[in-house]
Amino acid sequence: MMASSENHSEQKADTPYYYWQSENLLVATQSVSGYWLNQNEAKTEKLLAKLKSSRIITDTRRIAVGDIFLAIIGDNFDGHDFVEAAANSGAVAVIVSHPVSTQSDILQLIVSDTRLAFGQLAAYQRQAMSNLKVIAITGSSGKTTCKEMLGSIFNAADATVNINENSDFQEAASQSATTLITKGNLNNDLGVPMTLLELTYQHRYAVLELGANHVGEIAYTTKLVQPDVACVLNVGSAHLGEFGGRDAIATTKAEIYQSLTAADTAVVPIDDDYVQLLTQAAKHKTSHIIGFGWHHGNNPIEKNSDFAEQSGTAQVTASAVQVKPTHNEFVLHIAQKSAAIYLPLAGEHNVSNALAAAACAHALGIDIEVIAQGLNQAQAAKGRLARQSYGLHCLIDDTYNANPHSVRAAAAVLSVQQGHKIMVLGDIAELGDAALSEHQQLGIDIAAKPIDSLLCVGTLAAATVQSSSQAGMSDAHAFSDKQQLFEHLKAQLDALQQAGKTATVLFKGSRTMSMETLIAQLLATTTAEQTQI
Incomplete structure (x- = not known):
């Protein structure tokens, strides 16, 4: 769902947080038939007028006073069974797929499907962040490392930007990172909305990891994310059992480009076997395509000419690579500029991850010197070498x-x-x-x-x-x-x-x-x- 700017009330003057109130909750859930249950007209109207919450939570164990509880139905549980517990923990409203009998007068927003409502609410909050730049990443491997590298690059970018002294968020921005990155593997139809709902107005960048164990899952989550830059790292054999073959995996990964507009950028791996399929999928949405890969002789794309034949746009490449036990040294090439990289992560595969991160950052206008600084300061995530x-x-x-x-x-x-x-x-x-x-x-x-x-x-x-x-x-x-x-x-x-x-x-x-x-x-x-x- 694409939210129009007129549906987002101006909240930034008071707080960096996005607040949910009765009206925007209804607008955000209109595609899933959202309506407020009227248990007691006078009391309901009074509660709706007072409703203001900055958090939508799906786990009652995390509920704090003032939160909204959304009841998800899983394979082995039904969140509707915990509505009373949410009310007792201080929730001010619940989002449910049917009216729930409770001892309290807690507000109930009824929707046709709470799982879909979760996605629509997340998409609505993402669209409220008009100054936010979003990168979406998928691939069979390297997603966690690449997003951490991007976080390091954006931290370096933040260091070069002076916060406006008149900004209402100077103190908040100085105390909290301005980049939101997917935590762990929250990359499915529930994890992606959880991440998007953490967005605040102080965030300048968001790096979202999109995963899939079936066809159509990335198509769904990328529609919620609405990325400015969409990147496929590689097409491997992870989840081979669910998809039945690499062709199906490649087609599913290419879904990440489906929500791009003509102004957005697609990033493709020019050394991958499926570069032709990925590039063709991207070209249906945008002409802004960046390829990343290794130099091969004098021609940086000589190993795989599919990208050159179909795109002819920018390349981000590495040359003069020295692989060491604890790090990689190489020369990064972007457009007509080069920078020496001392990447404090081992393995040739991490050079590829770094090139992907550099391509995504370049697409957002980050200068190569800042990209180099961020890559040189990158750290391994827990459980990653x-x-x-x-x-x-x-x-x-x-x-x-x-x-x-x-x-x-x-x-x-x-x-x-x-x-x-x-x-x-x-x-x-x-x-x-x-x-x-x-x-x-x-x-x-x-x-x-x-x-x-x-x-x-x-x-x-x-x-x-x-x-x-x-x-x-x-x-x-x-x-x-x-x-x-x-x-x-x-x-x-x-x-x-x-x-x-x-x-x-x-x-x-x-x-x-x-x-x-x-x-x-x-x-x-x-x-x-x-x-x-």
Whole structure:
């Protein structure tokens, strides 16, 4: 739903927060037939006149006095069962799909579908932020890292802007970041509205991650987000089981361009196999297309000419890349300008993530010097190649999530580290019928890297280990549970420590495997041993 400016009352003069009142709640939910339940005419009118709230919450455990509670119906719960609890916690109104009998006189906004209403309310609040610039990102891997890089770039941009001394929000802006970034993996039809409803008038930028496990999901969320810049990072094999093939994944990722206008910008990966499909999808909406990728010889797009043939617009590229165990050094090229980058994140895949972030920032007019400053200050998100010490050894936590593409990238990172190189790998989920073949291929690909040990756990661990052993890896082991793997790994690390040798251990696996618990268990043994000493 596109909200017209006349439907948004001017609230900025009093507060940076967006307030929901009886009228704009009705306007925002008109497409889902919103109306106020009239329980007692005189009392209802009085309560409606007083209604003013800055938060719409779907979890009663987070309800504070003055909030609005929206009752979501899930697979194993019905938010309508918690309306009374919301009222008791101080909610001033509830949004429900049918009238709910309560002991209180709490206001009830009735809609045809609360899940859809949640999206419409979020879209309405996003449209109220007329000075906001929004970037939407999707891809099979790299979304979290790219959005964190963009946050760093926008922080650098903020440092170059003097806040207007006469601004009503000078104090608020100085106390809070002006960039809103999707937290964790809140990237679906509920997570995206949750993020949008956190927008305030002090935000200058928003970076929204859009994910999907079925066709049409990104088309829905990008309509809510209405991005100024839409970016596809890559097309991999994450969620292969849900989609059935990479062609369907590519088509779904391309949905992110559907809400662009002629004035907006599409960002496409020129090195990707599906650059032609993505570029064609973008061209249906805008002529402003930026490609990001690597230099290949004298022609920055020689590896894949599809982008040049279809677009001919701007490119953001990297050259002279030096991949180090802890960072990447490369030259960033944007238009006719270049800048030296010292990216404090390891792995070639993070150069690609940085190029995507640079392309998105460039689309919003951020100067290359500011982009370089932000990239040089970027930090790894938790569970994304974060490092910790364990005796003489280095533990690399890359456990946030996994798909075949990111596992190969992690193996490449591990292969250039110091000492004995150990990869600890949990099963990869959501691969459907391709699960066995994908795990077998990973075993072959890992064996091709200079990695000394491979320790796998999960129902498909044996398949990965068998294929890696057949491909020449001499030290590969499969375990039925993480405790067995832990005991083997600890013994191996202790033996190396006693011999005065170092090791680098990289942990990777799908979110369902919770591979980070192995790191916590190792670190806990160090604390316990120190206590005993």
